[in-house]
Structures are given as structure tokens and as C-alpha cells.
Amino acid sequence: MSKIPLQFRHNGRDVAIFVDGGTNLLVALRELIGDMTPKFGCGQGGCGTCSVLIDGELHLSCLTLAETVTGRSIETLDGMKQGPNLHPLQRAFADNFAAQCGYCTPGMLMAAKALLDRNPSPSRDEVIEAISGNICRCTGYEPIINAILAVAGGRASA
Amino acid sequence: MAVTVKTFASASEAAGALSSDRSARYLGGGTLVMRALNEGDVSISTVVRASDQALTRIDASGPRITLGAGVTFARVLAERELGFLHAPARSIGGPAVRNMGTVGGNLFAQSPYGDFTVALLALDATVAVQGSFGSRDIPIEEFLQARERQTGTLVLSVSCTRPTSTEAFRYRKIARIKPKGGSVITLAAHLPISGDRIAGARIALGSMAPTQIRARAAERALEGRSLDAATIAAAASAATEGTSPYDNALGSAWYRREIVGVHLRRLLSGQE
Numbered sequence: 001m002s003k004i005p006l007q008f009r010h011n012g013r014d015v016a017i018f019v020d021g022g023t024n025l026l027v028a029l030r031e032l033i034g035d036m037t038p039k040f041g042c043g044q045g046g047c048g049t050c051s052v053l054i055d056g057e058l059h060l061s062c063l064t065l066a067e068t069v070t071g072r073s074i075e076t077l078d079g080m081k082q083g084p085n086l087h088p089l090q091r092a093f094a095d096n097f098a099a100q101c102g103y104c105t106p107g108m109l110m111a112a113k114a115l116l117d118r119n120p121s122p123s124r125d126e127v128i129e130a131i132s133g134n135i136c137r138c139t140g141y142e143p144i145i146n147a148i149l150a151v152a153g154g155r156a157s158a
Numbered sequence: 159m160a161v162t163v164k165t166f167a168s169a170s171e172a173a174g175a176l177s178s179d180r181s182a183r184y185l186g187g188g189t190l191v192m193r194a195l196n197e198g199d200v201s202i203s204t205v206v207r208a209s210d211q212a213l214t215r216i217d218a219s220g221p222r223i224t225l226g227a228g229v230t231f232a233r234v235l236a237e238r239e240l241g242f243l244h245a246p247a248r249s250i251g252g253p254a255v256r257n258m259g260t261v262g263g264n265l266f267a268q269s270p271y272g273d274f275t276v277a278l279l280a281l282d283a284t285v286a287v288q289g290s291f292g293s294r295d296i297p298i299e300e301f302l303q304a305r306e307r308q309t310g311t312l313v314l315s316v317s318c319t320r321p322t323s324t325e326a327f328r329y330r331k332i333a334r335i336k337p338k339g340g341s342v343i344t345l346a347a348h349l350p351i352s353g354d355r356i357a358g359a360r361i362a363l364g365s366m367a368p369t370q371i372r373a374r375a376a377e378r379a380l381e382g383r384s385l386d387a388a389t390i391a392a393a394a395s396a397a398t399e400g401t402s403p404y405d406n407a408l409g410s411a412w413y414r415r416e417i418v419g420v421h422l423r424r425l426l427s428g429q430e
Contacts, residue, residue, distance in 0.1 A: 021162050
């Protein structure tokens with residue numbers, strides 16, 4: 001079966017790859033582009049660790065058919081840091097102990113970025129809603145919520 | 159195994175491709191079909207898509223609203239005119255799923271999903287489908303009863319009449335995980351009031367049978383009466399009639415039968 005050519009922007013850089021029919025975006029990013037930051041969790045839309053931004057909107061890369069992103073802009077955690085410096089959200093996650101095993105962290109950070117890009121000073125309830133599609137089995141969520149709030153309002157965490 | 163992806167400019171071409179190939183599935187937001195592909199579902203060898211703008215159109219200006227099958231829940235939530243559908247749209251998934259999942263796809267989502275369809279069933283929606291026979295409108299109840307035999311047809315849009323007041327349409331989803339989680343049970347009630355009597359009550363239940371169903375006995379208990387405590391109690395005690403719930407990880411059939419009347423009573427009496 002012939003491969004399908006595909007071009008899109010990946011963290012601000014133009015990329016061109018060939019995919020098999022039916023390939024999901026997560027596989028395209030990890031195996032064909034080498035961006036290992038989005039993780040494979042459930043493959044069903046239940047865990048959120050494969051979350052990426054497509055044209056600024058939060059999507060699950062494992063449930064996105066790769067060829068539907070032609071001409072669109074994909075942001076992953078790999079593009080979040082600013083040169084040698086961590087993004088304020090990454091810094092806040094470290095400061096607030098918001099990562100333990102770290103497997104959910106890429107998705108949590110993308111969900112948090114999607115929220116703050118749209119709503120720079122969310123309420124606690126809005127933060128909870130924003131990460132409601134992302135499962136964390138370690139932290140109990142409180143440190144993650146506090147880290148996002150710390151960036152949002154410059155507020156001290158509880 | 160690689161699948162063949164066919165993208166068409168018009169919905170009718172996509173419908174033609176679906177009706178001529180039994181192993182073809184229509185890809186909307188991806189939350190059902192990509193999930194099946196990720197699980198290695200070999201019954202799908204062709205994925206059909208349509209870039210037709212008509213599939214993503216919202217017409218919410220008049221008393222009767224129409225949602226293209228490809229309208230996402232995030233777009234329903236962004237539309238002020240669709241306020242009566244915000245509670246069911248918000249009850250689905252997290253933000254990523256709401257950015258992807260569509261109104262048309264939800265018609266095919268099996269329990270513990272398919273909550274938006276529960277709301278549409280209570281609202282007596284009409285489903286516009288296109289198949290090899292051309293396009294036609296089907297009452298949602300009839301559509302759901304034949305859902306497993308709908309391969310080969312493409313859902314174009316869903317329409318329903320706007321409830322006359324916020325009181326007239328109510329929705330409640332019971333989940334174990336808040337704010338996101340699969341449905342233990344889902345309830346929606348459309349209670350048009352004529353004079354001070356209910357005329358044309360429709361109660362829809364999710365996760366109480368293999369597909370979303372109407373609670374007809376509860377509807378009969380409400381019809382022609384005013385919404386007082388005695389009427390609500392009668393409807394609540396009739397809620398399980400005609401249902402066939404099942405066991406899953408979110409709840410047992412016994413538990414679902416036990417709680418459906420309780421939640422119907424709370425829904426009808428306006429309790430949180």
C-alpha cells in the first residue's frame with residue numbers, strides 16, 4: 001500500500017513525512033519525527049497523556065488521523081521550553097512537585113497551556129475542568145492544580 | 159494493518175463510498191473510529207471522510223435548531239443560542255474530547271458514552287441521513303433502534319425544536335469521577351407545559367439498556383398532570399419499567415435500577 005505524503009508545522013518548524021493510511025498523529029510524531037514528548041497511554045481517549053495543540057486547540061494525538069493535520073500547526077511539550085529556559089508552567093510544575101512518575105506530565109502541561117493561552121487568570125474550578133481529561137495516578141492532582149494556579153495569577157500555592 | 163483513507167469534498171460522495179463498502183467507516187472527530195483502529199479492529203479496511211462545510215454548520219437562529227453531524231461539543235458550548243444543550247455538551251469528556259467529538263458521532267457512541275444523544279432523544283430530535291437511497295429524515299428513536307444496521311448511511315445533521323423555557327428541559331448525568339467520567343446513568347426530561355399541565359412529556363435514559371431509551375411508563379405518569387410531588391413520585395417509581403440495564407465497571411444492573419428513580423425524582427423536582 002502506498003504511503004501518504006504529509007506536511008505540517010511541528011513546534012514552529014515545517015516537517016514533511018510519509019505515513020501509512022490510518023496512522024495516528026501520536027505515532028507520526030514519535031516514530032517518524034522523533035518527538036518523544038507526547039506519550040502513549042490508553043489509545044482510547046481516556047488518559048490525555050498524548051495531548052497536543054493543533055492550531056492552538058487541545059487534541060488527543062492518538063485519536064487524530066495523521067493526514068488530517070496537513071497544513072496545520074502542531075505544538076507539543078518539546079516546543080514549550082524557551083531556549084535554555086523552562087516555560088513558566090514547567091518551572092511551576094517542578095517547584096510545586098507536580099510530577100512524580102511524570103508520565104501524565106506532557107499532557108498536563110499541554111492542557112494547562114491550552115487553558116492559559118485562552119484564559120490567563122482562571123479560577124481553581126476552571127483549572128480543574130481544563131485538566132479533567134488528563135489522568136494522574138500519582139499526585140492526587142492537588143500539586144498540579146496549585147502549579148497551574150501559581151503561573152496563572154502569580155499566586156502562592158496552598 | 160494500514161487502512162485506505164478516502165476523503166471527499168461532498169457528503170453525498172462520502173455516503174456513496176460508505177454504502178458501496180461494508181468495511182468502510184466514516185471518520186468524524188476520531189474518538190470512536192481511531193479508537194477502534196488503535197485497538198486493532200480489522201473489520202475496518204476503509205476510512206471515509208468528507209470536508210463538506212455543510213457537515214459543520216450550526217443553524218440556531220430560529221425555534222428549530224439544526225446541528226451538522228460534524229459539529230463538535232466545544233462549538234455547541236461556544237454558541238450562546240444553544241444554551242439548553244450546554245449541560246449535556248459539558249458533561250462529555252475533557253476539553254480535548256470536546257474539541258474532537260461530534261454530535262453525529264455521539265449517536266453511535268455506546269454506553270457508558272453517548273450522553274448528548276440522551277438529550278436529543280428527550281428533545282424528539284430528527285436525524286438526517288444519506289444512503290444509497292438518497293437522503294431522508296428519521297425520528298431519533300427509530301434511528302437508535304436500527305443503529306447497528308446503519309452501516310452504509312451517513313448522518314448529515316440533527317435537528318430539534320428549542321424548548322420553550324429553561325424549566326422545560328432538564329439533564330442529569332451520574333458519573334463516579336467528577337468532573338469527567340463515563341455515565342453510570344444519564345437522564346434527560348422534556349416537559350412542555352400547557353396551562354399548568356404537562357403535555358408531551360419525554361424522558362430519556364442512558365446506560366439503562368443497550369441503546370439510549372425512553373422511559374415510557376414515567377412519561378405516562380407525567381402526561382396531563384401538573385408537576386407536583388405525587389406526580390413526581392409516580393414517575394420515579396415507574397422509571398425502571400422497560401429498562402434492561404447491565405453490569406459494568408461503573409455500576410451493576412441492580413445499582414442502576416436502584417438509583418434511576420431517585421435521580422429522576424431529583425431531576426423532576428429541580429434538586430441539585
